[in-house]
Amino acid sequence: MCSSHVFYSGTSTAMVHWPEPVVKDNVDLNIKAEKLSNINQGDTLEEGTYLIPYRATDSA
Numbered sequence: 001m002c003s004s005h006v007f008y009s010g011t012s013t014a015m016v017h018w019p020e021p022v023v024k025d026n027v028d029l030n031i032k033a034e035k036l037s038n039i040n041q042g043d044t045l046e047e048g049t050y051l052i053p054y055r056a057t058d059s060a
Contacts, residue, residue, distance in 0.1 A: 012047040023056040
């Protein structure tokens with residue numbers, strides 16, 4: 001979940017940015033988060049609530 005909400009008055013769209021998730025594993029040091037959404041950093045979205053799921057998978 002985002003740590004803060006951003007409001008722009010006079011418009012119903014906004015350019016979106018969020019912190020990328022940090023994933024850690026005690027064995028697999030090269031684990032990465034894979035974004036499962038077609039929403040990207042810098043996209044302009046209509047007013048609303050959006051979920052941007054990520055998946056982290058290790059080699060086990």
